[in-house]
Amino acid sequence: MTQGCSRLKVISAVFFFPLRAFLARLGIRYDLSFIINNYYQEKFNSIPAAQKAVILPHCLIGDKCPAHFSKEDGILCSKCKKCGCGEIRALAEEQGWQFYITPSTGFTKRLVQRKTIRAAVGAACNFEIEKGIRSTPINTKGVHLQREKVIPQIILTARYDCLNNDIDWEHLKRIIRGETF
Numbered sequence: 001m002t003q004g005c006s007r008l009k010v011i012s013a014v015f016f017f018p019l020r021a022f023l024a025r026l027g028i029r030y031d032l033s034f035i036i037n038n039y040y041q042e043k044f045n046s047i048p049a050a051q052k053a054v055i056l057p058h059c060l061i062g063d064k065c066p067a068h069f070s071k072e073d074g075i076l077c078s079k080c081k082k083c084g085c086g087e088i089r090a091l092a093e094e095q096g097w098q099f100y101i102t103p104s105t106g107f108t109k110r111l112v113q114r115k116t117i118r119a120a121v122g123a124a125c126n127f128e129i130e131k132g133i134r135s136t137p138i139n140t141k142g143v144h145l146q147r148e149k150v151i152p153q154i155i156l157t158a159r160y161d162c163l164n165n166d167i168d169w170e171h172l173k174r175i176i177r178g179e180t181f
């Protein structure tokens with residue numbers, strides 16, 4: 001058990017997430033990313049830096065993003081400062097982590113296998129999280145991406161929107177620095 005967050009709480013939070021609208025009508029609300037992050041934080045921080053990655057969705061990149069796309073590594077951020085991703089890339093690299101911007105969930109799964117990623121902080125909207133829960137087993141050992149098991153930390157995007165989206169960038173920086181929240 002980490003920080004008072006039990007296995008049962010994580011399993012229930014994941015299991016009931018697709019029913020969140022119904023539960024909210026009954027007055028039951030919970031923050032899935034907070035429960036997941038709290039539960040996995042200690043394990044996440046114990047993974048060697050080189051096997052950790054920040055994996056951001058393409059919806060966060062700027063309108064006039066000049067980055068090229070690589071089939072191997074996704075969107076290659078050049079740290080142009082037209083969106084928040086460049087600063088995150090610099091911070092991740094400073095910590096010895098890998099950094100990627102991914103165009104899709106399928107690409108992310110292949111990336112994790114190719115790059116030996118054992119822990120990843122990613123951003124997603126509720127819709128993508130629900131889709132992920134339906135297609136990818138997540139339990140108290142981590143997220144099972146095909147043959148690999150990845151220890152997650154999650155940041156919610158501000159909206160369900162594939163363009164000009166936003167996240168709590170300061171929260172993401174705290175996760176990368178290994179600060180508690």
Ligand code: SF4
Pocket residue numbers: 061062063064065066067076077078079080081082083084085086087101
């Ligand atoms: S900082 Fe990176 S991701 Fe953002 S617009 Fe510039 S090149 Fe694109």
